[in-house]
Structure formats: structure tokens, C-alpha cells
Amino acid sequence: MTGPIVLLTDFGFHDPFVGIMKGVVLSIAPKAQIVDLCHAVPPQDVRTAAFHLRVSTPYFPKGALFVAVVDPGVGTARKVLWARTAKHQFLGPDNGVLSWIGEPVLEMREVNNHKLFLHHLSATFHGRDIFAPVAGHLAKGKAPKELGPKTKPAWEIEFPQVMRNDGAARGEIIGFDRFGNAVTNMTRESVPEGCHVFFGDSDLGLVSHTYAGRDPGEVMAIIGSSGFLELAVREGNFQQHFKAKAGDAVESRT
Amino acid sequence: MTGPIVLLTDFGFHDPFVGIMKGVVLSIAPKAQIVDLCHAVPPQDVRTAAFHLRVSTPYFPKGALFVAVVDPGVGTARKVLWARTAKHQFLGPDNGVLSWIGEPVLEMREVNNHKLFLHHLSATFHGRDIFAPVAGHLAKGKAPKELGPKTKPAWEIEFPQVMRNDGAARGEIIGFDRFGNAVTNMTRESVPEGCHVFFGDSDLGLVSHTYAGRDPGEVMAIIGSSGFLELAVREGNFQQHFKAKAGDAVESRT
Amino acid sequence: MTGPIVLLTDFGFHDPFVGIMKGVVLSIAPKAQIVDLCHAVPPQDVRTAAFHLRVSTPYFPKGALFVAVVDPGVGTARKVLWARTAKHQFLGPDNGVLSWIGEPVLEMREVNNHKLFLHHLSATFHGRDIFAPVAGHLAKGKAPKELGPKTKPAWEIEFPQVMRNDGAARGEIIGFDRFGNAVTNMTRESVPEGCHVFFGDSDLGLVSHTYAGRDPGEVMAIIGSSGFLELAVREGNFQQHFKAKAGDAVESRT
Numbered sequence: 001m002t003g004p005i006v007l008l009t010d011f012g013f014h015d016p017f018v019g020i021m022k023g024v025v026l027s028i029a030p031k032a033q034i035v036d037l038c039h040a041v042p043p044q045d046v047r048t049a050a051f052h053l054r055v056s057t058p059y060f061p062k063g064a065l066f067v068a069v070v071d072p073g074v075g076t077a078r079k080v081l082w083a084r085t086a087k088h089q090f091l092g093p094d095n096g097v098l099s100w101i102g103e104p105v106l107e108m109r110e111v112n113n114h115k116l117f118l119h120h121l122s123a124t125f126h127g128r129d130i131f132a133p134v135a136g137h138l139a140k141g142k143a144p145k146e147l148g149p150k151t152k153p154a155w156e157i158e159f160p161q162v163m164r165n166d167g168a169a170r171g172e173i174i175g176f177d178r179f180g181n182a183v184t185n186m187t188r189e190s191v192p193e194g195c196h197v198f199f200g201d202s203d204l205g206l207v208s209h210t211y212a213g214r215d216p217g218e219v220m221a222i223i224g225s226s227g228f229l230e231l232a233v234r235e236g237n238f239q240q241h242f243k244a245k246a247g248d249a250v251e252s253r254t
Numbered sequence: 255m256t257g258p259i260v261l262l263t264d265f266g267f268h269d270p271f272v273g274i275m276k277g278v279v280l281s282i283a284p285k286a287q288i289v290d291l292c293h294a295v296p297p298q299d300v301r302t303a304a305f306h307l308r309v310s311t312p313y314f315p316k317g318a319l320f321v322a323v324v325d326p327g328v329g330t331a332r333k334v335l336w337a338r339t340a341k342h343q344f345l346g347p348d349n350g351v352l353s354w355i356g357e358p359v360l361e362m363r364e365v366n367n368h369k370l371f372l373h374h375l376s377a378t379f380h381g382r383d384i385f386a387p388v389a390g391h392l393a394k395g396k397a398p399k400e401l402g403p404k405t406k407p408a409w410e411i412e413f414p415q416v417m418r419n420d421g422a423a424r425g426e427i428i429g430f431d432r433f434g435n436a437v438t439n440m441t442r443e444s445v446p447e448g449c450h451v452f453f454g455d456s457d458l459g460l461v462s463h464t465y466a467g468r469d470p471g472e473v474m475a476i477i478g479s480s481g482f483l484e485l486a487v488r489e490g491n492f493q494q495h496f497k498a499k500a501g502d503a504v505e506s507r508t
Numbered sequence: 509m510t511g512p513i514v515l516l517t518d519f520g521f522h523d524p525f526v527g528i529m530k531g532v533v534l535s536i537a538p539k540a541q542i543v544d545l546c547h548a549v550p551p552q553d554v555r556t557a558a559f560h561l562r563v564s565t566p567y568f569p570k571g572a573l574f575v576a577v578v579d580p581g582v583g584t585a586r587k588v589l590w591a592r593t594a595k596h597q598f599l600g601p602d603n604g605v606l607s608w609i610g611e612p613v614l615e616m617r618e619v620n621n622h623k624l625f626l627h628h629l630s631a632t633f634h635g636r637d638i639f640a641p642v643a644g645h646l647a648k649g650k651a652p653k654e655l656g657p658k659t660k661p662a663w664e665i666e667f668p669q670v671m672r673n674d675g676a677a678r679g680e681i682i683g684f685d686r687f688g689n690a691v692t693n694m695t696r697e698s699v700p701e702g703c704h705v706f707f708g709d710s711d712l713g714l715v716s717h718t719y720a721g722r723d724p725g726e727v728m729a730i731i732g733s734s735g736f737l738e739l740a741v742r743e744g745n746f747q748q749h750f751k752a753k754a755g756d757a758v759e760s761r762t
Contacts, residue, residue, distance in 0.1 A: 003534075003538075005533070006527070008524070013267065013292075013294050013521065014292075014294045014431065014432035014433045015292060015294070015431050015432055016262070016291050016292040016306045016309070016310050017400070018290075019289060019292055020291075020309075020310050020313045022289050022290075023260070023289065023291075023310065023313040023315070023318070024312035024313050026257075026287075026289070026314070026315050027313065027314065027315040030257075030315060033503070033534075035527060035530050035531065035534070036526075036527055037524050037527035037528075037531075037532075038521075038524040038527055039520075039521070040521050040522045040523075050388070051733065052523075052524045055347070055524070055528075056524050056527065056528050056531065059528045059531040059636065060531035060534070060535065061531070061534050061535040061538060063617050064531070071638045075463075075464040075466065076345055076464070076466055084712070100327055106507075107420065111523055113630040120480075122479040123463045123477075123479075124464070124465070124476070124478065124479045125479030128313065128479065129479075144499045153692065177522065177523050178520045178522035178523055179551070209583075209631050209633045210584070211583070211632075212583065212584060221402035222632070222634065223631075224630075225630040225631075225636065225637075227634030266546070266686045267521065267546075267548050267684065268546075268548045268686035269546065269548075269560075269685050270516070270545050270546040270560045270563070270564050270684055272544075272548055273514070273544055273545035273564065274564050274567045276544075277514070277543065277564065277567040277568035277569070277572070278567050279571040280511075280512055280541075280543070280568070280569050281567065281568065282567060284511075294574075297687070301664075329717075329719070329720065330718070330720060375738065376731075376732075376733040377717045377718045377731075378718070378719070378730070378733045379733030382567065382733065383733075398651075430567075467727050472516040493596060
């Protein structure tokens with residue numbers, strides 16, 4: 001037994017799917033410590049899941065095993081991956097969900113040892129049939145080499161890069177939090193000193209570090225808790241107000 | 255201490271009700287392992303809770319104690335039941351919620367030993383006042399015979415049967431998942447070979463095993479992860495699209 | 509290690525914030541037992557969080573550490589408080605969230621020892637950067653005197669008092685549960701015998717102890733599971749039906 005098993009899915013809370021996964025883990029590793037990272041990833045939104053991992057992994061203990069089940073290709077021939085970094089382990093489908101974990105991967109394997117899966121494999125719920133039992137076996141001490149052969153990922157998602165040019169910069173929206181604040185790929189360092197942030201024609205002003213001093217309804221750009229620039233409407237919903245969506249451009253210029 | 259305590263309720267997440275139940279369990283059995291199966295059962299929907307148990311119990315370890323608090327009769331004279339199978343234990347109100355657990359019941363008792371309840375019984379929150387403390391006492395090793403006398407359930411819900419006739423079959427919708435997919439009582443075996451599935455006048459085609467190869471908006475019938483036939487609109491919401499509801503007939507014929 | 513760490517926040521479930529807090533706790537105290545009390549406090553609604561604590565604390569074991577992160581002043585100079593009663597410990601911002609815990613405070617300290625915080629403090633997520641690591645250190649046995657100096661709260665919220673006068677009484681709505689039932693500050697003792705309950709001009713009749721015998725759509729007043737009077741529409745939503753809000757007056761008179 002090493003660190004906790006950390007679950008990230010798009011299963012939501014309406015159904016018993018996450019609970020069933022925990023039942024499978026505990027059937028194999030009765031003392032496993034299971035932590036819910038988030039189950040509200042928008043359905044099949046691999047990029048949001050990848051981003052959640054990026055901002056979460058630094059805060060989990062050494063030995064934690066992240067299990068990311070956002071898997072539009074479930075039931076197809078897509079591979080299942082296990083990866084190890086200096087600090088953590090990861091399980092996820094080979095669809096790019098592990099692309100942004102922010103730690104160098106020291107070892108990656110294709111998980112294809114059916115002896116570690118549930119006996120009957122469904123076509124639609126590999127969280128229960130593959131990911132949970134493999135996590136349980138790892139928690140119980142199964143050696144990674146028994147998972148399957150070394151491999152490389154077939155799919156990787158490139159983290160969108162901020163373009164800088166002559167004191168200006170251009171990034172994009174990655175996703176939205178529950179309040180409709182837009183999270184971008186820009187950091188404090190990627191916004192040139194003294195620049196205003198623009199979303200389309202809207203001037204959001206200088207980058208703030210707190211919400212203090214803003215009036216309700218005022219638009220603003222703030223460095224969020226993960227170090228990325230966020231666009232917000234004070235006591236409002238940026239996403240709805242601007243009909244913004246992931247991929248929309250964000251600029252900073254004088 | 256044996257297996258985990260597995261909670262199934264219709265309490266939702268808006269209020270601290272589930273958290274309070276956990277506090278009561280841990281006040282009695284500080285080392286109890288508590289797992290959330292699902293708390294989003296539609297309010298007072300005993301059949302959905304019964305179905306959740308049916309599809310979940312096979313995946314939990316031996317010794318698990320399922321606590322099902324979907325209890326429209328709370329505060330009335332309805333009994334509280336404890337049941338034991340070869341693998342699991344169950345607590346629930348005597349309203350049929352334990353009818354479909356899919357394991358032969360070896361022993362059933364009426365839980366009426368007030369010494370195991372909280373001192374002050376409310377009329378509306380027996381999850382806190384009865385179910386949680388009894389679960390805690392069982393987790394701590396209290397002998398089942400101390401719960402109360404042997405009994406039989408006053409209420410049972412019959413699992414809806416699929417009618418077969420001359421190469422056709424007729425079943426019904428049991429409930430819906432978060433995506434609006436309809437879960438039915440039909441299995442692969444209950445759909446005659448070569449038959450199409452029909453919902454009213456709509457032809458959903460042959461039974462599929464994956465979503466692959468379907469276009470957005472296309473209706474389809476698929477064997478779900480629990481082995482039951484599900485009706486879906488690819489990247490859509492079957493429940494809303496057809497204004498479907500539990501109990502609606504589903505047919506398969508040539 | 510003493511009792512469980514009990515989390516109460518307004519973070520919701522859409523984002524990985526609560527999961528990240530757990531990661532921080534477990535990074536410091538790998539064996540900590542963490543319980544979710546509720547994460548659906550309306551954003552920045554300190555009074556609702558304070559009320560949740562009031563009705564929940566009696567049900568948690570001795571030694572439990574409640575961590576209440578409903579913190580509109582995050583990033584400002586508001587203090588962080590630790591409090592100890594005979595039975596429990598509490599962490600929360602100094603904004604009144606700990607005002608109604610219902611247990612005499614034996615010791616209170618300002619948590620200002622930065623050695624116990626994460627190295628990099630964000631301006632917006634002290635749940636991760638301050639509350640979680642301090643909870644982890646307490647769970648691991650750090651002496652409270654190392655948190656910071658003794659203090660008194662700068663902000664306290666007075667629990668709204670019921671006014672009684674000549675066989676009548678006047679209270680108010682504190683909040684609403686997921687069904688739209690209104691929870692008030694009135695108890696059985698604060699409603700004079702034989703009085704009807706009124707909301708504006710609507711007569712809700714005598715106080716009930718169960719929902720039994722009411723017709724769908726009927727308005728009623730019932731003693732809720734926490735001992736406070738609740739206003740309900742049988743199988744309906746009181747909050748929406750009356751456009752009720754926190755602070756609205758509730759009266760009982762003959």
C-alpha cells in the first residue's frame with residue numbers, strides 16, 4: 001500500500017458509477033485510501049480532465065495513484081496507459097488525458113494484462129472493469145511490469161502556447177469554473193508588464209491579484225489560484241455574459 | 255469491523271444530511287470505512303434505489319453493509335429491516351427498497367432495539383437517528399440478533415418481467431441515467447435474435463454493443479454496463495427527446 | 509491523530525478544489541480521516557455555513573476538527589481562527605462562520621504561523637494554502653499554541669432571536685433545504701401552544717410533527733429534524749411558491 005487512489009471522472013453524481021468503482025477497488029485492496037478529485041468533468045472533455053490533473057498533482061502526496069476515466073473511446077481499441085513519475089502514478093486511456101501532468105514520465109506501460117481486469121468486460125464501463133481493478137491491484141503491491149509492456153502514448157495533447165510579440169501576448173481560454181470564470185493558458189509571466197488584458201473588444205484592465213476594489217458587474221483579469229490568468233465578471237458569470245467558449249483568444253497589449 | 259458501510263440515499267448534496275450520518279457512524283465506530291454509493295436517487299423513488307442496489311452489490315467486497323435510506327414512510331409505523339445474504343448485509347426501510355438485491359436472503363430482522371438508536375428520535379430524519387447508529391453498532395461488532403426479532407418484509411416490489419411471445423418481447427423502462435439514456439428490464443437474452451427494438455413507433459434497430467459507428471442524433475439500443483438494454487440518442491437525451499418515463503413499454507420484434 | 513477532519517465549504521462539485529484540499533491534508537497527515545460535511549453552501553453565504561455547523565456538530569465524535577471555508581474576505585487582512593470547545597476543534601475565517609457552533613469556546617487562537625501554510629500563498633484559495641495544511645498539522649499532533657496567539661473574534665453573527673409577546677411569537681427564515689423547505693429560527697418551545705403559524709397572510713395551521721395526512725400542495729409548518737420549525741408545501745417548493753427569502757418574518761398567533 002502506498003499513497004491514495006485519486007479518482008477523476010466525467011461520471012457525475014446522478015448514478016452509482018463512482019460508488020461501484022470504489023467497491024471494485026476495495027474488493028481487491030480492502031484498505032485502499034480513495035480520494036475523489038472531481039467527477040464533474042464535462043462529458044468526454046479530455047482537455048478539461050488533463051487540465052485538472054495539471055493543477056492538482058502538485059498537491060498530492062508521494063505515491064498517489066491518479067485514475068483518470070474520461071474516455072470517449074471506451075469500447076474501441078484505444079490503449080489503457082499506466083505512467084510513473086518521480087512522485088506519482090497515473091492510469092488513463094490513451095487519449096491525451098495524461099498529457100499535461102507536469103511531471104517527467106519515467107516509465108509508461110500499456111495495461112493489457114486481462115488477469116487484472118474484471119472477468120466480464122463491458123463495452124461501456126471500463127472504469128469499473130479495467131481502471132478500478134488495476135488500481136486495486138497496484139494499491140495491493142502488484143509490480144508495474146505485470147501490467148503490460150512498455151509503450152509510448154499514441155495521442156498527446158499539446159498545451160496551448162502563449163504567443164508573445166513586441167510587448168503583446170495572445171493566449172486562449174482553457175475552460176470555466178463553476179462561477180463561469182474563464183481559466184486561460186496565460187500566466188503572470190506571459191502578460192507583459194503594464195499591459196491591459198482584452199477579450200475581443202472588451203478591455204479588462206491591468207492584471208489584478210485580488211477581487212478587492214471591484215464593483216459588481218465590472219470585468220477583470222486576475223491571477224487564479226493555480227497561477228493562470230482568469231477572466232471574471234465581479235459577482236457575475238463571464239462565460240454567459242460574453243458567450244465565451246474554450247479556445248477563444250485572449251490578448252494583452254498596451 | 256468487517257466490510258465498508260455503503261450509503262445509498264435520496265438526500266442529494268445541497269444539505270449536510272449525508273455528512274451528519276457519517277458523523278453518527280464515526281461517533282460509534284471511529285474506524286468504520288464509509289463509501290458513498292449514490293445520494294442522487296430521485297426523492298422517494300424506492301424503485302430506482304432498489305435498482306441501484308441490484309446493479310451495485312456484485313461489485314462490493316464480502317462483508318459490506320449497504321444502508322439504503324429512501325424512505326417516504328419515515329415517521330410512520332413502517333418497519334426498519336436488516337437482512338443478511340451469503341456475502342453482504344443490508345439496512346433499509348420495509349418499503350421494497352431491498353427487493354432486488356439479487357442475492358438470497360439468509361436472515362432478516364426487524365430493527366426495533368431502541369437502545370441502538372439515537373436517544374432523541376426525530377420524525378423526519380431516521381437516516382441520522384436510526385440507520386446511521388445501527389450501522390455503526392454493526393460495524394463495531396454488535397450481533398445481529400440484538401437488532402430485533404426475525405421477520406419477513408411487509409412490502410416487496412416485483413421486478414418487472416419481460417414478456418416473450420413468438421419471437422417478440424415486451425419490457426419496460428426502469429429509469430434514466432444522467433445523460434437521459436433509458437435503462438430497461440430487458441437483457442441480451444430477452445431480446446430474440448435478429449429483432450429490432452421499438453419504442454412506440456420508433457425503430458431503434460438491432461441491439462448494439464458499442465456506440466461506435468452511430469451518428470449524432472441517431473437513436474439506438476445498446477446493452478449497458480449492467481447487462482440491461484438501454485435506449486439512447488447518440489450525443490442526445492433519450493428521456494427528453496421522447497418525453498419517456500419509467501414504466502413506458504419497450505418492444506422487440508422482427 | 510484524533511478525530512476526523514470535517515470539511516464545510518462553498519466550493520461545490522464542478523471543480524477539483526475540494527479534492528485538492530484533501531491532497532494537501534494527506535500530504536501532511538497521510539492517515540487523516542476526512543469527512544465531507546457539505547460543499548454546497550451558497551457562494552459566500554456565511555450564515556448558512558454557520559447554521560450547518562450548529563445543526564451538525566452534536567453528531568460528530570469527540571476530537572473532530574471542523575474546517576469551515578466560506579470566506580468572502582479571502583485575500584484581505586481578515587484573520588484565520590482556530591477554536592477549541594470541550595468536544596471539538598474548529599478552523600475558519602474570522603467572519604462569523606464560527607458564531608453558532610453551540611458549544612462554549614474554551615480557547616481561540618489567531619492562526620498566523622506561516623510555517624504551517626503552503627510555501628506559496630495564493631490570494632484566492634486559502635482552503636488549499638492555509639486551512640488544509642493547518643488541519644493536516646493539527647491532525648498530526650501539532651500543538652495548538654504553535655498556530656498563533658490567543659485572540660478573540662472580530663466578527664460575530666448574532667443568532668436571530670424569536671420575539672414573544674402575549675401568546676404570539678415572531679421569528680424569521682434562516683435558509684432553505686434542497687426541496688425549498690424554509691428553515692426558521694423558531695423551535696417547538698418558541699411557538700405558543702395552540703397557535704397557528706403564519707407566513708405573511710398565509711395560515712399554515714398548527715405545528716405538525718410529520719408530513720402524514722397532508723395533501724399535495726397543502727402548506728404546513730413542521731418541526732424539522734434539527735428541532736427548528738420548517739415551512740413546507742407538501743410535495744411542493746415553499747421557497748419558489750412564496751418567493752420567500754432568508755430573513756423573511758414568520759409569525760405564530762392564535
